[in-house]
Amino acid sequence: MQFLCTKCNTPYEASPLRYQCDCGSPLSIRKDPSARYSVDSMTQSLWRYRSTFPFSTNTPPITLNEGITPxxxxxxxxxxxxxxxxxxxxTGSYKDRGASVLITYLKSLGVTEIVEDSSGNAGAAIAAYAARAGIRCTIYCPESTSKSKLSQISAYGAELELIPGNRMATTEAVKKAAQNTCYASHNWHPMFLEGTxxxxxxxxxxxxxxxxxxxxxxxxxxxxxxxxxxxxxxxxxxxxxxxxxxxxxxxxxxxxxxxxxxxxxxxxxxxxxxxxxxxxxxxxxxxxxxxxxxxxxxxxxxxxxxxxxxxxxxxxxxxxxxxxxxxxxxxxxxxxxxxxxxxxxxxxxxxxxxxxxxxxxxxxxxxx
Ligand SMILES: [Zn+2]
CATH class of the missing domain: 3.40.50.1100 (Rossmann fold)
Known part of the structure; x- marks a missing residue:
């Protein structure tokens, strides 16, 4: 499995710090064309489709048995x-699908600390699965974010970085942090889409x-x-x-x-x-x-x-x-x-x- 730039097609090997191409564009996943679809019907979660995920089926899943919703x-x-x-x-949203697969993948790379920017459902999902994985998690949010939204993220033990200014200022702050810490971004990381x-x-x-x-x-x-x-x-x-x-x-x-x-x-x-x-x-x-x-x-x-x-x-x-x-x-x-x-x-x-x-x-x- 490799990552591939969606714009200039540059390939990249898996790495905890790699979430975008050097040209600034998002990445997609180059999958093994010989991979075959199968359903493990004994597994009552989205991990019944694990044969379609672009990493080893022996990877221990970080899961709360999400998926199989009515x-x-x-x-x-x-x-x-x-x-x-x-x-x-x-955690109350579909974002758990992406979070489960993404955090499983990052854990398999040996990641021990992540950052993410979201004041909503994605922040809660990433914080929950990071807690489940024993990964230290910091969520960046605009300072103006309501306390009720932050409470679920805090409850999972994530650290909150409240950034003054608008949403763009928060994005700038997390991207600076992502130079040295794994960026578990629900918008940037292509592994999130493997969950959704x-x-x-x-x-x-x-x-x-x-x-x-x-x-x-x-x-x-x-x-x-x-x-x-x-x-x-x-x-x-x-x-x-x-x-x-x-x-x-x-x-x-x-x-x-x-x-x-x-x-x-x-x-x-x-x-x-x-x-x-x-x-x-x-x-x-x-x-x-x-x-x-x-x-x-x-x-x-x-x-x-x-x-x-x-x-x-x-x-x-x-x-x-x-x-x-x-x-x-x-x-x-x-x-x-x-x-x-x-x-x-x-x-x-x-x-x-x-x-x-x-x-x-x-x-x-x-x-x-
Ligand atoms: Zn590129």
Missing amino acids: ITPLHPGDVSHYVKLDYLCP KTIAYEIIEQFNGSSPMHVICPVGFGSIYLGLYIGFKELYDAGIIERVPRLLGVQPETCCPIYNAYRDKTPTITRMSQTASTLAEGITAELPIRAPQILDTICYANGAFTTVNDTDIKAGLKKLAEKGIYVEPTSAVIIKAYQKFQQEGIINSGDTTVSILTGSGLKATTYF
Whole structure:
């Protein structure tokens, strides 16, 4: 296994400090083409797909038995729109998938200390799995981050570095630290996507080997969107599924650079400065790190994007809660998005769609 620059194709050997190319671009993973897909059905977690991870199957997993989250019809008895309850992962978000695989990989390299920047679900997930692995963990957050968000990260024993200024200042601070300490970045490290790809593997298992027509997910930096494509593509290449589902992304109106590029059919994604807040705070990436890969994925997966506003999100939260589902606002974007994709003729009558619910409502309890 090697890392490969997504822009200039420079190869790199595995190393604790390597998270980006010297040219500044993110890395992908060059996998062994002879690797074969198999499911260890005795393992009740995403580690049942360990044969598809690009490291030895003998590597001891750092796991809380994350994954194998339920898929259920949004409306009882309706077989057209399903929701996957990924907020039921151990720390309350799908980020546990990426954290489990990434921390396992870093532990196998002998890493004893990591840094990460996130004030939200990724920070909590990385802190939890670092605790599980006995790895010292420091999470960098903007000074303005609310105490309630920091409390879960602190509870896992991670050190907090609160950085004055905006989110960019926090990024600068963690990158400086990453010169000497392993950067377990959920946005930069390609091993994180090896965890999120397991959502695709699970969907196919839960649909008895067939593909839904569409999968909808919230998109900020794109770790679910890209992970879904990696997983479905591997299954397609292995001859296990006949087609990759259409991948449909949702962004908030106040920060939607991917949607803008999709709508305007531009060859690149342009930074969109966020000038107003949104309830969907988990998907506010002004310029995704993996922008070219996201555009490629839209092309390969016949993807489509739409946007929602805070009124839509509040209505979505209410609608989901009425069905017994309590999620954070970032997840609730899927309700209005499903309607808009129907109105645009992208989702048609009789199509099977799966929407990913990413984070627990227990993390954001102030919206009702
Ligand atoms: Zn490069």
